[in-house]
Every structure is written in structure tokens, then in C-alpha cells.
Amino acid sequence: xxxxxxxxxxxxxxxxxxxxxxxxxxxxxxxxxxxxxxxxxxxxxxxxxxxxxxxxxxxxxxxxxxxxxxxxxxxxxxxxxxxxxxxxxxxxxxxxxxxxxxxxxxxxxxxxxxxxxxxxxxxxxxxxxxxxxxxxxxxxxxxxxxxxxxxxxxxxxxxxxxxxxxxxxxxxxxxxxxxxxxxxxxxxxxxxxxxxxxxxxxxxxxxxxxxxxxxxxxxxxxxxxxxxxxxxxxxxxxxxxxxxxxxxxxxxxxxxxxxxxxxxxxxxxxxxxxxxxxxxxxxxxxxxxxxxxxxxxxxxxxxxxxxxxxxxxxxxxxxxxxxxxx
Amino acid sequence: xxxxxxxxxxxxxxxxxxxxxxxxxxxxxxxxxxxxxxxxxxxxxxxxxxxxxxxxxxxxxxxxxxxxxxxxxxxxxxxxxxxxxxxxxxxxxxxxxxxxxxxxxxxxxxxxxxxxxxxxxxxxxxxxxxxxxxxxxxxxxxxxxxxxxxxxxxxxxxxxxxxxxxxxxxxxxxxxxxxxxxxxxxxxxxxxxxxxxxxxxxxxxxxxxxxxxxxxxxxxxxxxxxxxxxxxxxxxxxxxxxxxxxxxxxxxxxxxxxxxxxxxxxxxxxxxxxxxxxxxxxxxxxxxxxxxxxxxxxxxxxxxxxxxxxxxxxxxxxxxxxxxxx
Numbered sequence: 001x002x003x004x005x006x007x008x009x010x011x012x013x014x015x016x017x018x019x020x021x022x023x024x025x026x027x028x029x030x031x032x033x034x035x036x037x038x039x040x041x042x043x044x045x046x047x048x049x050x051x052x053x054x055x056x057x058x059x060x061x062x063x064x065x066x067x068x069x070x071x072x073x074x075x076x077x078x079x080x081x082x083x084x085x086x087x088x089x090x091x092x093x094x095x096x097x098x099x100x101x102x103x104x105x106x107x108x109x110x111x112x113x114x115x116x117x118x119x120x121x122x123x124x125x126x127x128x129x130x131x132x133x134x135x136x137x138x139x140x141x142x143x144x145x146x147x148x149x150x151x152x153x154x155x156x157x158x159x160x161x162x163x164x165x166x167x168x169x170x171x172x173x174x175x176x177x178x179x180x181x182x183x184x185x186x187x188x189x190x191x192x193x194x195x196x197x198x199x200x201x202x203x204x205x206x207x208x209x210x211x212x213x214x215x216x217x218x219x220x221x222x223x224x225x226x227x228x229x230x231x232x233x234x235x236x237x238x239x240x241x242x243x244x245x246x247x248x249x250x251x252x253x254x255x256x257x258x259x260x261x262x263x264x265x266x267x268x269x270x271x272x273x274x275x276x277x278x279x280x281x282x283x284x285x286x287x288x289x290x291x292x293x294x295x296x297x298x299x300x301x302x303x304x305x306x307x308x309x310x311x312x313x314x315x316x317x318x319x320x321x322x323x324x325x326x
Numbered sequence: 327x328x329x330x331x332x333x334x335x336x337x338x339x340x341x342x343x344x345x346x347x348x349x350x351x352x353x354x355x356x357x358x359x360x361x362x363x364x365x366x367x368x369x370x371x372x373x374x375x376x377x378x379x380x381x382x383x384x385x386x387x388x389x390x391x392x393x394x395x396x397x398x399x400x401x402x403x404x405x406x407x408x409x410x411x412x413x414x415x416x417x418x419x420x421x422x423x424x425x426x427x428x429x430x431x432x433x434x435x436x437x438x439x440x441x442x443x444x445x446x447x448x449x450x451x452x453x454x455x456x457x458x459x460x461x462x463x464x465x466x467x468x469x470x471x472x473x474x475x476x477x478x479x480x481x482x483x484x485x486x487x488x489x490x491x492x493x494x495x496x497x498x499x500x501x502x503x504x505x506x507x508x509x510x511x512x513x514x515x516x517x518x519x520x521x522x523x524x525x526x527x528x529x530x531x532x533x534x535x536x537x538x539x540x541x542x543x544x545x546x547x548x549x550x551x552x553x554x555x556x557x558x559x560x561x562x563x564x565x566x567x568x569x570x571x572x573x574x575x576x577x578x579x580x581x582x583x584x585x586x587x588x589x590x591x592x593x594x595x596x597x598x599x600x601x602x603x604x605x606x607x608x609x610x611x612x613x614x615x616x617x618x619x620x621x622x623x624x625x626x627x628x629x630x631x632x633x634x635x636x637x638x639x640x641x642x643x644x645x646x647x648x649x650x651x652x
Contacts, residue, residue, distance in 0.1 A: 016585070019585050019586045020585060023465075023466050023467045023585065024466060025466075096652065099648050099649070099652055100645065100648055100649050103648055120652055125652045127460070127464075129651055129652045130460075130636055131595075132651050133636050133637070133639070133640060133647065133651050134453070134456075134636060134639065136640070136651070137612045137615075137636075137639035137640045137641075138453075138605075138608045138609050138612045138639070139349075139608055140349050140350060140351075140641075141349050184598075186598075259342070259345050259346060259349065259601065259604040259605065259607070259608055260345045260601075260604060262600075263600045263601045263604055264600050265597070265598070265599045265600060265601075265604075265605050265608075266596075266597070266598040266599075267453075267595075267596070267597055268594070268595070268596045268597075268598075269457075269593075269594070269595050269596075270592075270593070270594045270595075270596075271591070271592070271593055271594075272510075272512075272591065272592040272594075273591045273592075274588075274589045274590050274591060275585065275586075275589045275591075278585040278586060278589055278591075279464075279585065279591050281585070282464045282465055282585055282591075283464050286463045286464045289463075304647075304648060304652055305636070305652075306635065306636050306637040306644070306647050306648070306651075306652070307635050307637055307644070308635055308636075309632065309633050309634055309635045310456055310459050310460060310463075310631070310632050310633075310634075311459070311632040311633055313459070313460065313463035313464070314459060314462070314463045315463075315466075318632070318633070319426065321459065321630075321632050322425050322426055322429055322630060322632070323425070323426050325455055325458050325459050325462070325632075326422065326425055326446055326451045326455045326630055326631075326632070
């Protein structure tokens with residue numbers, strides 16, 4: 001019998017989750033839940049209904065795990081604890097500073113309901129966090145560096161779009177090669193924000209807009225750009241559509257540590273992703289499998305990627321994994 | 327209170343484990359057990375005794391986890407089940423084809439004794455296996471490639487040393503850059519053995535030995551060299567000592583997968599290790615922490631890296647990990 005997955009929210013991430021379910025032979029998508037009008041939504045999966053989010057609140061019984069595809073700022077802090085009181089849930093909550101509080105809220109709700117809630121799944125937090133943990137546990141005398149990109153930062157793209165005279169914008173975060181090289185060589189450099197990443201913006205401006213002002217406003221924007229070397233390119237709407245409609249991303253966690261005088265080891269985990277939301281969705285789906293199995297074993301409460309034994313992510317049996325994957 | 331670790335066997339790996347314990351604030355080395363005469367062995371850790379392996383057979387009570395540093399061919403298949411009947415144990419058993427049988431033997435002994443036995447720890451099997459598992463679980467539509475090196479293969483070095491007229495030899499396994507590049511670009515190439523790795527040998531020959539014959543015997547040696555492009559360099563004993571006395575190794579697991587038509591993702595995990603035995607020892611020590619904690623929770627039986635939630639490897643609490651590492 002398939003694991004029955006439902007999706008709450010059908011933006012980029014919800015569609016990424018849907019794509020990942022289609023690649024998973026042991027799962028089926030039973031429904032997509034939306035706060036929009038269900039009739040207005042066309043989804044890709046043949047036969048799966050689109051339902052109103054109200055149904056989830058009332059309670060549905062055809063779901064083993066609910067994957068919550070909402071924003072970390074306002075959606076998930078409310079939705080994940082609420083739904084954990086009824087369903088096994090997974091989210092991709094990524095406001096690092098608020099993870100402890102979110103964990104506590106989901107844990108209380110999930111434990112009371114006898115459900116599992118896995119929070120902060122994806123690649124950062126998620127796979128990158130795992131790699132930081134494995135590396136520092138193996139080599140306690142060392143340090144980690146995280147580089148992001150080359151990839152589209154949606155937050156930074158949005159920030160540029162809010163500038164007067166900007167019709168559309170795409171911002172790429174790019175790691176600085178010299179910094180990557182120094183870290184890979186185990187030199188443990190001290191790096192400023194500016195030395196780690198550069199930012200590159202592609203902007204479609206309104207006709208007659210003051211491009212010099214727009215460029216200046218971007219480059220001096222506090223938090224977002226002021227601490228970085230930023231390049232701005234003005235392009236046409238056609239070029240934007242042709243060259244920048246994907247959402248690629250990726251990055252590296254590089255850990256450099258020592259085991260004895262003069263003995264260095266460098267561990268690197270890198271992702272090169274054509275689609276950030278599709279990869280994140282695929283991570284969520286693998287952890288949905290784990291949530292289902294853990295709950296079947298009687299486990300309840302909030303979990304993170306740190307708490308889940310890797311074998312729970314795979315549809316293969318322990319015997320199969322030991323024989324072919326170890 | 328510290329976790330009390332004992333080491334069985336004091337070769338390269340045993341010394342690597344000792345170095346890793348010295349870097350772990352929550353552990354202490356209580357004894358090294360040897361089949362040699364204990365008086366003949368000098369170890370680095372001040373205050374830790376060297377004892378006869380016979381003591382382990384009789385039973386000692388000052389050890390929480392025993393790390394067994396023996397060979398996979400003949401030592402571990404006997405030692406790990408034997409010691410799992412008395413102690414929590416860890417080994418680095420790496421004969422891939424025999425892992426299922428070894429697991430079964432250790433599982434039976436450990437379960438009967440109420441102990442935990444973690445087998446096949448290290449980097450391959452070990453960290454590389456974990457990365458294969460995580461990647462294929464996230465991206466079921468994809469494939470993995472494992473490259474080894476650049477690094478010293480002790481098995482191949484030994485094979486060259488057995489040739490008549492060879493005084494000493496060191497063999498490096500080197501991944502082929504063009505193959506690495508094709509895999510990193512997500513091209514999913516079909517690669518022959520020869521296309522993935524080359525082999526480079528440094529040989530100290532006896533005075534007057536027939537170097538052409540030695541080189542020919544190396545290059546045509548079945549299984550070890552015949553399927554590879556091999557380069558042979560004759561060097562002096564001084565050069566061998568000066569340039570080739572380390573045991574560096576490493577490699578990469580590269581996984582390339584797709585989530586939808588035309589959408590590729592590449593995951594790469596790479597190790598660049600100055601000392602193969604010291605890094606392997608560090609992995610064993612991290613998993614010793616997990617074995618101790620699992621057993622404290624009442625768990626028993628054989629485990630592999632697939633069965634251990636990452637948080638068990640870290641001395642930090644769940645709260646700390648969620649706040650600072652996720």
C-alpha cells in the first residue's frame with residue numbers, strides 16, 4: 001500500500017513536492033489543499049483532487065503525511081503546530097533564529113496527538129545542517145564554512161523589485177572562488193561577508209527610469225547589498241524571460257579539521273541544483289517517508305533531520321541497503 | 327563522566343583511534359589490548375595501560391565501548407562477534423560482499439548480550455555509503471558514482487612489494503579528471519574501470535634488479551593493475567621515505583538525479599584526507615559515542631551507519647544542535 005501524501009499550498013515548493021511524489025513508487029498524492037479557490041487551481045497529478053484548506057482544519061482521513069508548503073515568516077509558525085495536532089507533518093521552516101521556538105510548539109502539538117512533525121527540512125536547513133553535524137562530530141577540532149550559490153535568492157530579487165522604476169529583477173548569489181579555494185586547501189581563513197560572496201542583479205527597468213539611481217539604491221541597500229560587491233545589469237523583459245526564468249541554486253559546506261599535529265582533513269558537500277524548489281520538495285518527500293514509518297512504530301513529537309536515522313528515508317529494506325549500498 | 331573507550335589492536339588504525347579520542351573531551355582511553363607482548367608496546371596516551379588481548383576474553387569491566395582495529399580478511403569476522411558477546415563494539419569491516427553475513431553474526435551475539443555492535447564504520451564503507459543513501463533517497467531517479475583518490479592503496483602497495491626484486495612500493499589510486507568532470511556535469515556517462523581511475527606506483531628496486539620485468543609484472547597483474555593505465559616510477563629508498571611516508575586518501579561520491587523533465591541536480595561529497603587511518607579512526611570514535619548512548623537507552627544488536635540518527639554522534643544536546651547547527 002502506498003504512503004498517502006497531501007500537500008498544503010501550491011506555490012513553487014508545493015509543485016516541487018508534487019514532482020518528487022511522482023518519482024516515488026511507494027507514495028501517492030491524495031490531495032492538494034489551498035487557501036485559494038480550489039476550482040482556480042490546476043495541478044499536474046491526474047486524479048488527485050484540489051480541496052479547500054478548510055477541509056484540513058475540519059479533519060480528513062485519507063492522509064498519512066501532510067507536507068506543509070508555506071512561508072517561514074508567517075505561515076509555518078501557525079500552520080505546522082496546528083496541523084501537527086491532527087496529522088504527521090513536514091515543513092521547511094528556515095528562519096534559523098526561531099527554530100528552537102518552532103520546534104517546541106510543534107513538539108507539544110504532535111506529542112499530544114501522537115503524531116510526528118519533522119521541521120526545517122530541505123537543504124539549508126537540512127542537508128547542509130546534516131553535513132555540518134557529521135563533520136564536526138567526526139573532527140571536533142575544526143571549523144565549517146558554508147557558501148551559497150551560484151543561485152537565485154528570492155528574498156534579494158524581491159528587494160530589488162520593490163525599488164521605484166524596477167519592473168522585474170533576478171538576483172544571483174555567487175561564492176568568491178578565491179575564498180572557496182582557500183577553504184578547500186584547509187587554510188581556515190577569516191572571511192568577511194564581502195570576501196565570501198558577490199551579488200549579481202539583472203534588472204528590467206521602466207522606460208525612462210533613472211538607471212543610475214536604481215543601481216545606486218541597490219548597491220547601498222542595507223543588509224541586502226551594502227556589505228557585498230554587487231554588479232547590476234539592465235536587460236529587457238525578453239532577456240529576463242529567456243535567460244533567467246529558472247530557480248537554480250546550490251552551494252557547499254566545507255569543513256576543515258585536524259586529527260593530530262600537521263594532519264589536515266577537508267570534507268566538502270556540494271549541491272548544484274537546476275531547481276531549488278524541486279530539490280527542496282524532494283528532500284521533504286524523503287522525510288515524509290521517515291515520518292510515516294516512525295509514526296507507525298509509535299514515535300511521536302517534533303523531529304529534525306538530526307533525529308532521523310538515514311535508513312528511514314529509503315524505500316529499501318535494511319537487508320537490501322546493507323547488501324548494495326553500504 | 328567520560329565514555330570509557332578501549333582499543334583492540336595497535337596498528338595504523340588503532341593509533342588513529344587513539345588520536346581521535348585525544349580530541350574528544352567526553353571520552354577517555356582506558357586501555358589498549360594487543361596480541362603482541364604488552365611490554366613491547368609504547369602508546370601515546372599517558373596513563374593508559376597496554377594489556378594482553380587475553381584479558382578481553384576473560385572479561386574486563388572498565389570499558390563502555392571497545393573499538394576493534396583488526397583486518398577485514400581474517401580478524402574482524404571472528405573478533406567482532408566474539409567481543410559483541412561481552413562489550414559494545416565498533417569495527418571498520420570493509421569486505422563489501424560479506425557485510426550481510428558479518429551483520430548477522432554480530433547481531434546475534436550483541437542481542438544475546440544486550441550490547442550494541444556497529445559494523446563497517448569509516449569512510450567507505452561509512453560516510454560514502456551514507457551519502458549514497460541520502461542522495462538516492464532524495465533523488466530516486468538518478469545514479470551514483472564513487473571515485474577514490476588521490477590516495478595510497480595499501481592492498482595495491484602490498485601486491486607490488488610481493489614482486490621479486492622489489493624492496494618497497496607505494497601505489498596511488500588517482501581518479502581521471504575527464505571522468506569526474508563528465509559526472510559533475512550530470513552527463514551520467516558509462517565508464518569502464520580504465521576510464522575512472524589510473525594507478526601510479528613508486529618502487530624501490532633491489533640493486534641490479536630487472537626493472538623492465540618488474541614494470542611489466544606490475545602492469546599486467548590481473549585484478550590489481552591489468553584493467554588500469556598504470557605508471558611506474560623507480561625511486562631510491564631515501565626518496566620513498568622523504569616523499570611517500572604518509573597515508574593520504576580521499577575521493578568523491580557524486581550523485582546525479584532528476585526531478586522533472588530537463589531538471590538535473592548534482593550532489594557531491596568529497597574527502598581530502600592527509601591520513602586515511604586517522605580519519606577512519608575519527609569516524610569510529612564518533613560512532614562509539616552513538617553506540618554508548620544507544621546502549622544506555624536499552625538498544626541492542628548490530629547496527630550500521632544507516633541505522634544511527636546523526637544527533638547520536640555529537641556530544642552536544644538536541645537543544646544546542648537545533649540552535650546552532652541546523
